[in-house]
Amino acid sequence: MNPHHDAPLRSANRDLQEIEKKMDRRRFLTKTSLGIGSLALGSLMGMEKIFPGNPQTPPQLSESANGLAGLPHFMPKAKRVIYLFQAGGPSQLDLFDYKPKLVDLHGQELPESVRDGQRLTGMSADQSSFPMTSSAFKFQQYGQSRAWVSELMPHTAELVDELCFIKSMQTGQINHDPAITFFQTGHQLPGRPSMGAWLSYGLGSDNQNLPSFIVLVSKDAVLDQPLYARLWGNGFLPSQHQGIQFRSGKDPVLYLGNPENYEGEDRREMLDYLKSLNEVQLDTYGDPEINARITQYEMAFRMQTSVPEVTDMSSEPDWVYEMYGEESRDPGTYAANCLMARKLIEKDVKFVQLYHQGWDQHGNLPGAIKNQCKKTDQATAALIKDLKQRGLLEDTLVVWGGEFGRTVYSQGTLSPDNYGRDHHPRCFTKWMCGAGVKPGITYGETDEFGYNVVKDTVHVHDLQATILHLFGIDHEKLTYKHQGRRFRLTDVEGHVVKGILT
Template sequence: MCNHQDETLRSTNRDLQEIEKKMDRRRFLTKTSLGIGSLALGSLMATEKIFAGNPPVPRLESRGSQGISDLPHFMPKAKRIIYLFQAGGPSQLDLFDYKPKLTDMHGQELPDSVRDGQRLTGMSADQSSFPMTSSAFKFHQYGESRAWVSELMPHTAEIVDELCFIKSMQTGQINHDPAITFFQTGHQLPGRPSMGAWLSYGLGSDNQNLPSFIVLVSKNAVQDQPLYARLWGNGFLPSQHQGIQFRSGKDPVLYLGNPENYDGNDRREMLDYLKSLNEVQFDTYGDAEINARIAQYEMAFRMQTSVPEVTDMSAEPDWVYEMYGEESRDPGTYAANCLLARKLIEKDVKFVQLYHQGWDQHGNLPNGIRNQCQKTDQATAALVKDLRQRGLLEDTLVVWGGEFGRTVYSQGTLSPENYGRDHHPRCFTKWMCGAGVRPGMTYGETDDFGYNVVKDPVHVHDLQATILHLFGIDHEKLTYKHLGRRFRLTDVEGNVVKRILT
């Protein structure tokens, strides 16, 4: 068998060499002239300056998940992150950004000087008036930090002294697709690597048997806005850095299991032979994506054992399910995904991304947001409590929030039972906790209308720069050269928000 494989490899190599010999004259002259020119340039300049940029393509024996050699740039506070993305745009005015003066101004027209010519969505651009509406829900202050939280989130109210609320978030995107893409990739247009892919590329993995970037999507959410796999894609980075979606059901990862009548020994033999063929191709062309392909095959083989183990919840005691809520017993729900996220970071998965859709409430907001909070509030708070009691919160970063906020003016009726709010990118609220984030803090401030930031604005790129900083990364130095330009997650902007850090 071994002799037969060796002969096949030699034959394949001869075929590839034959293809090289058959290049036409123009291609030969172009290729050799560029090579001679490069050698001449190399005699005049330092080699490391010529080839500075991306790390050299590693040989197969050095391939792995160690990340870039000079990272981290400084001592990190965070080893892992759980990003609880609330897709659709939660209303900050009904959850965290308490505006008591709106009660007196309810029904009054929003002054033009406040709106100041802001670009509106197509859903409210044709409105003849912009009547302000106060929240239908009561607010109270909680904890030693005296943070304001709506009655909709009683469980979050219990952990406010662990949280850092950022009430001055801003984005330039007013519609869902570009706004979510902007948060996840640093650019409003598709094609850039996601934040998880950047961290995987820069820092590698701490567990060789699981992907460093795993995505969970709630099955019990309102499917009002679509989610795309490119939100957790690798963009122009090597493909092994893309996020891997875990699904509920029998097969958490698609096509991971062996075909019928095919056992692990068969798969191992097939992968070994496939690796040999890819090595021949790599030796001929030096394409880095060949190495990425081999790495993914090997990871899939190891995941056949590791994924069933980490997704098995049978050992979790009843008190854990009670803490996360009854829906945590149903795989694929938001509560179950929060519990799974905790298990994944216990296995040193670096980036766990949860998506929960359904926060896009242009009408009937009170009923819609109440339903969303019932599905998410208890499990979110339980996750933070669970991480803290296990000693994981000190080096695990947790982020909660959506792609933008909601307007102070109402769409449609002013009725407290079914008013709605449009998209609002000028100011909204996120919170962070753990891993070097200052607990029990509220950062930033909005005006009495809840429409504009009046203190300490935080742009999306600032948040991304801060997250990278917590991982020991200078966001300006984590770059990748593509199409002649050095790209980074924060593009050409971003400042670390140092005052929210310990």
């Protein structure tokens, strides 16, 4: 026995014993009553039936840094995903879903038979009429796939043969918060684990020095709708699977650096002692969240070296900045975050989530959407090009889109320079590319008004099931038991969209 090695553990045991001595009456009665009950049950059933194997130790979750045993369920196509979430609801009618008939129908009333009693938001529920408005922007077909793209997206238009447009997306949520929450967690109410947390829980991490789930939020976006940390939270999964937000500036992760005059050796000694305390607590109580706490402290220590390295942009050549756009030199902008996303997946971060707000355009849509596209189009296209030229697009999935679309009918004026569109959950457009997704196709179709899906509906749960499938996961089998029920990302729905897969 090494006396120096065991000293921290003996000290930790003494400290915990002191804590136990100070236990209050309520906790004492709770612990002893539960203990007596367990002993009685054990004498009746046999301890091995309660705790199989070693009767002294409850079984732990079969989980490690490498994910759950038995996953992936089959050979994956994707190793990483970059999700470019455009918060607010981009107008598919002004970007990708070209409806030439609307030019002739401009100003006419949307037929009641088309609306079919659809639920409306509070912004348009009291409208006396629903005049249709065509797009103020020109569309053109591009590439061998002949995909329609608005003049607002010239850089994306160059890459249509790499993209899979899904024009038949549909959701049941009509307001921002529940709609974004639904896309990220599979349920409109907060509290469920996010998609990135599910992937981290199921598959673990491929880089032990960085979190498997990292979040980037544009600092240069229009802050029209709030974003909440629960959108990248772990819900009821162990807390080490929550997304970690990287911020712009000298401290990408808050409280990661050492305090002034505090050296790395001091931090290591403190963490070793803290780990000993936590291990004693784990042996005493068997709470799996203690394991998560140990894991998080260790990850934070390793990130003190890995985060400054991965966020250092000084080695990027000028031609890379020129490709992503001049704003990519300004940390925290959408362009800089796209470049950062590429650097993170080069380090095998499994899930990188970008949020860019500002697409909620109830009025002055033409001017507002033009500014949004100017900030995002070039950098988005540059990310795809960059991934492809580095051989990363083969196993990196890229997803672009918002929480819903916009209506064909106008809010406010019918001026080509100043119309607006309300939220529209019945049909909208997303695109995907990379790992296992068919390039250069358009999947799904909407009616001539761009109001209803007429072919190949893709529900939110279908998209989630498909993303998990690309990672080699059967979405019905990745579950977690919580409060007596087995939960999953897709709840009780979802089908893999096989028509978009290679």
